[in-house]
Amino acid sequence: MRMRTARLGALTLSLMTSVSMAWAVESTDPIKLTLHDWSGQLINTKIMGNILKEAGYNVEYVQADYIAQFAGLKNGDLHLAMEIWETTGREALDEATGTGKVVNVGETGLMAIEEWWYPSYMKDRCPGLPNWEALKDCAEEFSTAETAPYGRYVGGPVTWGGFDEERVEALELDFEVVHAGTDAALFAELESAYQREDPIMLWVYVPHWAPAKYDGEFVEFPPYSAECYADPSVGVNPDLAYDCGKPRGPIWKAAWSGLKEKWPGAYDVIEAYNISNEEMSAMVGKVDLEGVDIDTVVADWMKTNKDRWSGWITQ
Missing domain, CATH: 3.40.190.100 (Glycine betaine-binding periplasmic protein; domain 2)
Incomplete structure (x- = not known):
C-alpha cells in the first residue's frame, strides 16, 4: 500500500510538473535562433537553444548572415541572435533597435x-x-x-x-x-x-x-x-573616416521585439543568460583544436552547469 501510494504521489507530481510546464510555455510555435559561421557563435546559440528546450519551448535553428539577419529580426521571421559583437555589429544593432522592431536583450557576458x-x-x-x-x-x-x-x-x-x-x-x-x-x-x-x-x-x-x-x-x-x-574630419586623416581601430566591448543578445510578448518566459531566460570568455575560449578550443563535436561540447556544458541554467528557468 505504501509503495502504491508513493507511486501515485510521484505520478501526481509528474502530471503537475507537466501541466505547470504547459502553462509556462506561452506558445508552441518555434523560437527561431540564428546560426552563423564561427564555432563560438554556434556553441553559444546551441547552449541557449538547449536551455529553452529544457524550459519546454520549441526551438528552431536558422542559418543566417551576420549583418543581413537584422532584416529577419525586424520582420519576425527570425527571433533571436545570440552574438552581436560591439566590435563589428553595433552600428547594425543600433539601427535595428532604433526602428523599434528589434530589442537589445543585454550582454552575453562575453567581452570582445x-x-x-x-x-x-x-x-x-x-x-x-x-x-x-x-x-x-x-x-x-x-x-x-x-x-x-x-x-x-x-x-x-x-x-x-x-x-x-x-x-x-x-x-x-x-x-x-x-x-x-x-x-x-x-x-x-x-x-x-x-x-x-x-x-x-x-x-x-x-x-x-x-x-x-x-x-x-x-x-x-x-x-x-x-x-x-x-565623421571624416575626426582622427588622424581629416578627409576619411575609419582612421582608427575597431571598437571593443560586450557581445550582445538581440531579439525580435515581439518575442517578449509572445514568449515572455523565454525572454526572461534569454535576458538572464550569461557566460564567460574563459568558458567560451575553452569550448571553442575543444571544437577547433581537439575535433570534439559541437553538440557534445554543448551537452557537457549543460551537464556541468545544470544548477546554473536551472536557476535562469525558475527565476
Whole structure:
C-alpha cells in the first residue's frame, strides 16, 4: 500500500510538473535562433537553444548572415541572435533597435576584441610594432608573392564587416586586404604561417583559443570612437573616416521585439543568460583544436552547469 501510494504521489507530481510546464510555455510555435559561421557563435546559440528546450519551448535553428539577419529580426521571421559583437555589429544593432522592431536583450557576458594581429616573431622584422605607424615603414615585411610590394592582411569572411579596406585607405597603409572564406580557413592560414615563421597579419578575435595558443600581439591603432567612424574630419586623416581601430566591448543578445510578448518566459531566460570568455575560449578550443563535436561540447556544458541554467528557468 505504501509503495502504491508513493507511486501515485510521484505520478501526481509528474502530471503537475507537466501541466505547470504547459502553462509556462506561452506558445508552441518555434523560437527561431540564428546560426552563423564561427564555432563560438554556434556553441553559444546551441547552449541557449538547449536551455529553452529544457524550459519546454520549441526551438528552431536558422542559418543566417551576420549583418543581413537584422532584416529577419525586424520582420519576425527570425527571433533571436545570440552574438552581436560591439566590435563589428553595433552600428547594425543600433539601427535595428532604433526602428523599434528589434530589442537589445543585454550582454552575453562575453567581452570582445577583434583587431589586426601578428605573431611575435614579426616584431624582429617590424620593430616599431605594436604601434600601427610602424606598418608605414615595414608593410613589405608582411607581403607575399601575390601581394608584393604590398603587405597582406587576412581579414575575416566578408559578411563579418569590420571596415578593414576603409581602415587601410584612411590610414594610408600599403596593405592588400584578402578575406578568408570561412572562420576555419582564417585560422588555417595562421597555423600554416606560424609553423614556418612566414609573414602574416590577420584578423584575430577574443574570446578564442588563438591568442592563448600562439604568441603574438594586436596592432595598436588610434583609439576607436563613434565619431571616427562617422565623421571624416575626426582622427588622424581629416578627409576619411575609419582612421582608427575597431571598437571593443560586450557581445550582445538581440531579439525580435515581439518575442517578449509572445514568449515572455523565454525572454526572461534569454535576458538572464550569461557566460564567460574563459568558458567560451575553452569550448571553442575543444571544437577547433581537439575535433570534439559541437553538440557534445554543448551537452557537457549543460551537464556541468545544470544548477546554473536551472536557476535562469525558475527565476
